[in-house]
Protein backbone atom coordinates (compact mmCIF):
# COMPACT_ATOMS: atom_id res chain seq x y z
CA UNK A 1 0.00 0.00 0.00
CA UNK A 2 1.25 3.46 -0.85
CA UNK A 3 1.97 5.74 2.05
CA UNK A 4 1.30 8.78 -0.10
CA UNK A 5 -1.96 9.75 -1.70
CA UNK A 6 -3.57 12.60 -3.55
CA UNK A 7 -3.75 15.98 -1.76
CA UNK A 8 -0.83 15.10 0.54
CA UNK A 9 1.89 17.63 1.26
CA UNK A 10 5.30 16.16 0.51
CA UNK A 11 8.93 17.19 0.43
CA UNK A 12 11.33 16.17 -2.34
CA UNK A 13 14.44 14.38 -1.09
CA UNK A 14 16.75 14.33 -4.08
CA UNK A 15 17.36 15.69 -7.54
CA UNK A 16 17.06 19.26 -8.67
CA UNK A 17 13.95 19.88 -6.58
CA UNK A 18 15.57 18.70 -3.35
CA UNK A 19 14.09 20.32 -0.25
CA UNK A 20 11.08 21.75 -2.07
CA UNK A 21 7.61 21.17 -0.71
CA UNK A 22 4.69 20.46 -2.96
CA UNK A 23 1.26 18.95 -3.14
CA UNK A 24 0.41 15.57 -4.63
CA UNK A 25 -1.98 16.01 -7.55
CA UNK A 26 -1.92 12.40 -8.74
CA UNK A 27 -0.62 8.94 -7.87
CA UNK A 28 0.53 6.54 -10.58
CA UNK A 29 0.40 3.13 -8.91
CA UNK A 30 1.79 1.19 -11.85
CA UNK A 31 4.76 3.51 -12.24
CA UNK A 32 5.31 3.81 -8.51
CA UNK A 33 5.35 7.56 -9.02
CA UNK A 34 3.49 10.69 -8.05
CA UNK A 35 2.63 13.92 -9.82
CA UNK A 36 3.48 17.02 -7.82
CA UNK A 37 1.99 20.43 -8.37
CA UNK A 38 4.33 22.68 -10.41
CA UNK A 39 7.21 20.19 -10.13
CA UNK A 40 9.03 18.52 -13.02
CA UNK A 41 7.13 20.43 -15.67
CA UNK A 42 7.52 19.33 -19.24
CA UNK A 43 6.58 21.57 -22.11
CA UNK A 44 4.08 20.16 -24.49
CA UNK A 45 2.88 21.71 -27.69
CA UNK A 46 -0.83 22.07 -27.99
CA UNK A 47 -1.98 19.98 -30.95
CA UNK A 48 -4.77 22.36 -31.89
CA UNK A 49 -2.78 25.55 -31.55
CA UNK A 50 0.88 25.42 -32.52
CA UNK A 51 1.72 28.72 -30.87
CA UNK A 52 0.48 27.65 -27.50
CA UNK A 53 2.75 25.58 -25.27
CA UNK A 54 1.30 23.75 -22.34
CA UNK A 55 3.26 22.69 -19.31
CA UNK A 56 2.36 19.42 -17.69
CA UNK A 57 3.70 17.76 -14.59
CA UNK A 58 5.82 14.63 -15.12
CA UNK A 59 5.95 11.85 -12.57
CA UNK A 60 8.52 11.65 -9.78
CA UNK A 61 9.42 8.36 -8.13
CA UNK A 62 7.80 7.77 -4.77
CA UNK A 63 11.19 7.01 -3.25
CA UNK A 64 12.22 10.60 -3.95
CA UNK A 65 9.50 12.17 -1.84
CA UNK A 66 8.53 12.04 1.80
CA UNK A 67 5.23 12.85 3.43
CA UNK A 68 4.84 15.94 5.61
CA UNK A 69 2.58 15.48 8.64
CA UNK A 70 -0.07 18.20 8.66
CA UNK A 71 -0.27 18.14 12.45
CA UNK A 72 3.38 18.54 13.45
CA UNK A 73 4.81 19.73 10.10
CA UNK A 74 7.62 17.16 10.16
CA UNK A 75 8.60 14.84 7.36
CA UNK A 76 7.60 11.27 8.18
CA UNK A 77 7.36 7.75 6.81
CA UNK A 78 4.02 6.95 8.40
CA UNK A 79 3.23 3.70 10.17
CA UNK A 80 0.00 1.87 9.50
CA UNK A 81 -2.59 0.95 12.09
CA UNK A 82 -5.74 -1.04 11.55
CA UNK A 83 -8.88 0.62 12.84
CA UNK A 84 -12.34 -0.81 12.17
CA UNK A 85 -10.81 -3.04 9.51
CA UNK A 86 -9.33 -0.06 7.69
CA UNK A 87 -5.69 0.84 7.33
CA UNK A 88 -4.92 4.27 8.66
CA UNK A 89 -1.70 6.24 8.54
CA UNK A 90 -0.21 7.40 11.79
CA UNK A 91 2.60 9.92 12.26
CA UNK A 92 5.62 8.52 14.09
CA UNK A 93 6.38 11.89 15.66
CA UNK A 94 3.06 13.12 17.05
CA UNK A 95 1.03 9.87 16.86
CA UNK A 96 -1.80 11.66 15.10
CA UNK A 97 -3.78 10.06 12.33
CA UNK A 98 -2.83 11.39 8.92
CA UNK A 99 -5.94 11.58 6.77
Ligand SMILES: [Zn+2]
Nearest residue numbers: 069072091094
Ligand atom coordinates in the same frame (compact mmCIF):
# COMPACT_ATOMS: atom_id res chain seq x y z
ZN1 LIG B 1 3.00 14.45 13.09
